[in-house]
Amino acid sequence: MYRKAIIFLTFFVIFFISCYVIVGSVDIRSYFFPLLQSQPISSSPCAAEPPLRVYMYDLPRRFNVGILNRRNLDQTPVTASTWPPWPRNSGLKRQHSVEYWMMGSLLHEDSGDGRDAVRVMDPENADAFFVPFFSSLSFNSHGRNMTDPATEVDHQLQIDLVKFLSESKYWQRSKGRDHVIPMTHPNAFRFLREQMNASIQIVVDFGRYPKAMSNLGKDVVAPYVHVVSSFIDDNPPDPFVSRKTLLFFQGKTFRKDDGIIRVKLAKILNGYDDVHYERSAATEKSIKTETLHHLVGSLMQL
Numbered sequence: 666m667y668r669k670a671i672i673f674l675t676f677f678v679i680f681f682i683s684c685y686v687i688v689g690s691v692d693i694r695s696y697f698f699p700l701l702q703s704q705p706i707s708s709s710p711c712a713a714e715p716p717l718r719v720y721m722y723d724l725p726r727r728f729n730v731g732i733l734n735r736r737n738l739d740q741t742p743v744t745a746s747t748w749p750p751w752p753r754n755s756g757l758k759r760q761h762s763v764e765y766w767m768m769g770s771l772l773h774e775d776s777g778d779g780r781d782a783v784r785v786m787d788p789e790n791a792d793a794f795f796v797p798f799f800s801s802l803s804f805n806s807h808g809r810n811m812t813d814p815a816t817e818v819d820h821q822l823q824i825d826l827v828k829f830l831s832e833s834k835y836w837q838r839s840k841g842r843d844h845v846i847p848m849t850h851p852n853a854f855r856f857l858r859e860q861m862n863a864s865i866q867i868v869v870d871f872g873r874y875p876k877a878m879s880n881l882g883k884d885v886v887a888p889y890v891h892v893v894s895s896f897i898d899d900n901p902p903d904p905f906v907s908r909k910t911l912l913f914f915q916g917k918t919f920r921k922d923d924g925i926i927r928v929k930l931a932k933i934l935n936g937y938d939d940v941h942y943e944r945s946a947a948t949e950k951s952i953k954t955e956t957l958h959h960l961v962g963s964l965m966q967l
């Protein structure tokens with residue numbers, strides 16, 4: 666399953682980055698390598714020929730997989746052979762795990778030809794630089810309670826990372842513009858995020874940031890990773906008839922900024938027999954049991 670997810674994300678996220686680099690509004694290759702500008706753009710730009718060459722910094726494990734297992738104090742950079750599985754009981758943290766899958770896909774070099782991005786060990790040969798800091802997991806693990814003293818750990822990691830990057834000649838060369846850093850949680854890197862203004866951030870939306878910090882011109886929008894297991898046994902003789910619920914929604918109806926659309930939908934959909942629209946909190950238990958059961962029995966999900 667992990668292999669499948671890695672391939673999936675390699676395809677989706679790195680593919681996004683490659684496409685973005687080649688056809689996006691900012692052409693990194695020509696931006697940083699003006700000599701390449703005269704090369705003709707391939708008629709199939711997303712075929713990723715040649716693949717994007719990515720240099721990944723070697724960071725101590727406290728910046729990434731060390732957050733998954735804080736009892737292991739080993740700080741040597743993680744490798745494909747020491748790569749830990751994503752924890753089974755991570756609940757909602759999983760939705761921000763793009764950072765884990767991106768790093769894993771760069772570490773695992775054996776997934777065959779046709780890759781959209783390859784890891785290069787010599788930074789001189791790189792088109793882009795990947796910063797393997799699990800900024801969302803750090804917030805979720807150390808900084809969940811915004812006033813908690815443990816937040817200091819998240820803060821300190823950000824300070825240490827900014828220092829590390831500012832000492833890198835490749836960061837200095839581009840001011841971070843060719844550096845890719847996943848920051849999917851809205852509070853990821855919250856203390857020093859503006860130091861990352863120029864970098865290519867992997868985000869889920871642009872809701873809470875000033876335009877100069879995060880925008881479609883330079884960043885990549887990655888989907889949340891699904892928190893429910895894939896339902897693979899969906900092959901009854903007539904799947905349409907066997908699904909009894911027309912529309913299923915279960916989650917927070919009131920959100921920040923009032924969740925205006927959700928509240929409207931709740932009013933419109935209220936009272937229909939074949940619509941399940943329930944206000945609830947997403948807990949690990951509800952995700953595993955009720956939600957999955959209902960999802961499987963519904964034709965459409967919101």
Ligand SMILES: *[C@@H]1O[C@H](CO)[C@@H](O)[C@H](O)[C@H]1NC(C)=O
Nearest residue numbers: 809810811812813814815816
């Ligand atoms: C957050 O942490 C502080 C300090 O440990 C504590 O006083 C406070 O009650 C916590 N708040 C929540 C919502 O857990």
Ligand SMILES: *[C@@H]1O[C@H](CO)[C@@H](O)[C@H](O)[C@H]1NC(C)=O
Nearest residue numbers: 859860861862875876877878
């Ligand atoms: C980053 O962008 C913010 C928001 O526009 C701005 O206030 C800040 O000065 C910028 N910081 C840097 C280091 O460029």
